[in-house]
Amino acid sequence: MQEAINALIQSTLSRMTDDGLFPADVTLSFKVERPREKEHGDFATNAALVNARHARMKPRDLAEKILAALPEHQTLVDRWEVAGPGFINFFITKSRLRGLVTEIQDAGETYGRSTIGAGKRVQVEFVSANPTGPMHVGHGRGAVLGDALSSILTAAGFEVEKEYYINDAGAQVKVLAHSLLIRYRALFGESVTIPEGCYPGDYVIELAEVLKARDGDRWLSLSAQEMADPPDELVEFSINAMMDIIKGDLKSIRIEFDHFFSEQTLHKEGGIDQAVQTLADRELVYEGVLEPPKGKKLDDWEPRPQTLFRASEHGDQVDRPLKKSDGSYTYFAADIAYHLNKAQRGFDRLINVWGADHGGYVKRVQVALEALTGKKDLLDVKLVQMVNLTRGGEPVKMSKRSGTFVTLREVIDEVGADPIRFWFLTRSAGSQLDFDLQLAVSKSNDNPVFYVQYAHARIHSVWRQLKERGIAKKWGSLDFLELDAEMDLIRMLSQYPENVESAALSGEPHRVPFYLLELAAAFHAYYNGHRILVDDDDVRGARLALIDAVRQVLYNGLTLLGVEPREEM
RNA sequence: GCGCGGUUAGCUCAGUUGGAUAGAGCGUUGGCCUCCGAAGCCAAAGGUCGCAGGUUCGAAUCCUGCACCGCGCACCA
Numbered sequence: 056m057q058e059a060i061n062a063l064i065q066s067t068l069s070r071m072t073d074d075g076l077f078p079a080d081v082t083l084s085f086k087v088e089r090p091r092e093k094e095h096g097d098f099a100t101n102a103a104l105v106n107a108r109h110a111r112m113k114p115r116d117l118a119e120k121i122l123a124a125l126p127e128h129q130t131l132v133d134r135w136e137v138a139g140p141g142f143i144n145f146f147i148t149k150s151r152l153r154g155l156v157t158e159i160q161d162a163g164e165t166y167g168r169s170t171i172g173a174g175k176r177v178q179v180e181f182v183s184a185n186p187t188g189p190m191h192v193g194h195g196r197g198a199v200l201g202d203a204l205s206s207i208l209t210a211a212g213f214e215v216e217k218e219y220y221i222n223d224a225g226a227q228v229k230v231l232a233h234s235l236l237i238r239y240r241a242l243f244g245e246s247v248t249i250p251e252g253c254y255p256g257d258y259v260i261e262l263a264e265v266l267k268a269r270d271g272d273r274w275l276s277l278s279a280q281e282m283a284d285p286p287d288e289l290v291e292f293s294i295n296a297m298m299d300i301i302k303g304d305l306k307s308i309r310i311e312f313d314h315f316f317s318e319q320t321l322h323k324e325g326g327i328d329q330a331v332q333t334l335a336d337r338e339l340v341y342e343g344v345l346e347p348p349k350g351k352k353l354d355d356w357e358p359r360p361q362t363l364f365r366a367s368e369h370g371d372q373v374d375r376p377l378k379k380s381d382g383s384y385t386y387f388a389a390d391i392a393y394h395l396n397k398a399q400r401g402f403d404r405l406i407n408v409w410g411a412d413h414g415g416y417v418k419r420v421q422v423a424l425e426a427l428t429g430k431k432d433l434l435d436v437k438l439v440q441m442v443n444l445t446r447g448g449e450p451v452k453m454s455k456r457s458g459t460f461v462t463l464r465e466v467i468d469e470v471g472a473d474p475i476r477f478w479f480l481t482r483s484a485g486s487q488l489d490f491d492l493q494l495a496v497s498k499s500n501d502n503p504v505f506y507v508q509y510a511h512a513r514i515h516s517v518w519r520q521l522k523e524r525g526i527a528k529k530w531g532s533l534d535f536l537e538l539d540a541e542m543d544l545i546r547m548l549s550q551y552p553e554n555v556e557s558a559a560l561s562g563e564p565h566r567v568p569f570y571l572l573e574l575a576a577a578f579h580a581y582y583n584g585h586r587i588l589v590d591d592d593d594v595r596g597a598r599l600a601l602i603d604a605v606r607q608v609l610y611n612g613l614t615l616l617g618v619e620p621r622e623e624m
Numbered sequence: 625g626c627g628c629g630g631u632u633a634g635c636u637c638a639g640u641u642g643g644a645u646a647g648a649g650c651g652u653u654g655g656c657c658u659c660c661g662a663a664g665c666c667a668a669a670g671g672u673c674g675c676a677g678g679u680u681c682g683a684a685u686c687c688u689g690c691a692c693c694g695c696g697c698a699c700c701a
Binding site for chain 1: 627638660664697701
């Protein structure tokens with residue numbers, strides 16, 4: 056509908072240009088949008104406002120002229136008018152609106168999908184939590200966001216690959232293996248103390264149990280020295296066992312990845328050497344000493360000669376180290392290599408979902424990637440702000456299981472995946488998020504996921520009612536949809552594809568849950584005000600078709616978000 | 625000190641990329657079940673869109689400055 060009106064105005068304007076109303080050399084811009092106020096029609100254009108100066112007329116006068124020049128279009132537009140400072144409002148015919156119900160029913164699960172992505176390849180990297188502990192709630196937000204964004208992009212016609220980057224190279228994974236070995240000894244009855252720097256969480260015991268079950272007492276003879284610097288086999292084991300836990304956490308919140316990428320492979324296969332060499336070839340690498348940051352107190356600062364990347368020449372604040380003073384690569388060097396690797400895999404676009412605490416990292420990676428590939432804006436980073444977890448308003452911080460933050464698993468066990476997913480997605484990534492455990496399980500309007508699921512369940516309840524009464528579930532002629540409330544509901548339905556599309560293009564999944572809340576509200580209002588199962592076969596048949604279309608859109612939207620479209624509450 | 629994010633109703637948050645009288649939920653007040661699920665609906669009250677300038681037909685939205693809150697700021701990951 057929107058496209059049709061767009062085309063209508065476009066052709067009218069160009070005809071007016073031919074008639075000499077506008078100078079031939081100016082391009083006439085305008086927008087067709089949905090007015091906020093219902094009284095302003097289904098669509099409105101600002102064509103007269105924007106182009107008034109080209110015609111050297113007052114906006115309203117130009118609007119009248121455009122209106123007069125618009126062709127008859129009675130199947131689509133019922134009436135149009137000039138309003139306000141010079142808007143032209145369009146009112147869609149009832150018959151066109153009714154037709155949408157059938158369109159939705161015919162499209163089924165494909166309603167809301169589009170081809171706007173044109174098959175472009177997008178990689179979304181998210182979670183990428185270190186394999187040294189279970190996922191905590193903060194990871195969960197990024198996880199849900201990345202997952203929903205991927206689904207939305209897919210629905211919009213992009214070809215999406217979801218990837219998890221495993222930081223499995225560095226000292227931290229040795230520490231994990233060390234921690235595991237200590238718990239391992241404890242399993243054999245030894246009394247142990249957990250050394251400073253090791254991971255204290257209870258999950259390490261789970262890992263140790265897996266090792267014991269596999270290898271028995273095989274590792275008991277390791278010396279303290281060997282435990283602190285465990286053999287590769289044990290480090291590998293620790294990482295894999297930890298990743299199994301993380302994958303389990305992800306699964307419990309309905310997330311699966313297409314690909315896991317190991318940082319180790321970059322070290323082993325020379326990817327980092329290559330990336331750094333490429334930068335060096337472009338004369339962006341030098342040996343130097345960084346200045347201490349201003350305004351931040353650093354007691355133990357000492358100048359150190361390092362291999363540096365000239366990030367500051369490309370808009371970063373300072374140059375960034377590629378190698379530590381002992382000559383080994385920094386995490387940053389590996390990350391450059393990783394992103395170069397992504398670029399070489401031929402993606403048209405890269406999206407990273409990162410926690411806000413990594414915000415200071417964005418620029419340097421973008422700068423490095425641009426230096427390596429020559430492509431600007433290849434990498435888009437979505438920063439997800441912090442999650443404040445509360446229970447009944449009181450802050451919840453500690454977890455026995457992880458030793459630090461509350462784990463995602465604990466929260467899922469307590470409230471379930473649906474409330475978490477929906478709640479996390481109903482906030483824009485840029486704002487901090489409060490999540491209350493008590494609220495998440497409440498079955499009321501406080502808890503938006505129930506509100507939407509309830510609307511969906513209510514429709515299924517009508518189906519059940521049909522069965523009970525022995526009435527056939529048959530759609531009737533839509534001509535019997537007459538009420539304003541019914542037209543309003545159809546208008547809501549018509550907006551679903553636009554919302555998916557704009558969520559995809561803007562990278563803002565929260566638009567979809569907000570839309571679903573509005574649709575659910577429109578449905579609840581209709582349902583409360585009007586009976587579906589009336590005696591009149593015609594009216595009943597039409598209304599059944601209407602709510603079936605509503606059901607379909609609720610189903611599609613919830614599924615898109617990874618939230619279960621429940622048929623009963 | 626610098627960078628990023630935020631500031632909209634008592635609270636939690638949207639605001640269609642610059643449009644018309646700024647919205648929703650909760651909370652408050654008052655209504656609606658002999659009838660398909662009241663886990664719902666209807667109505668009312670509630671606003672200096674952090675502050676001050678600027679850009680233009682038009683600003684919560686864009687620009688500049690300021691204030692406050694969060695995150696980050698040399699070898700960690």
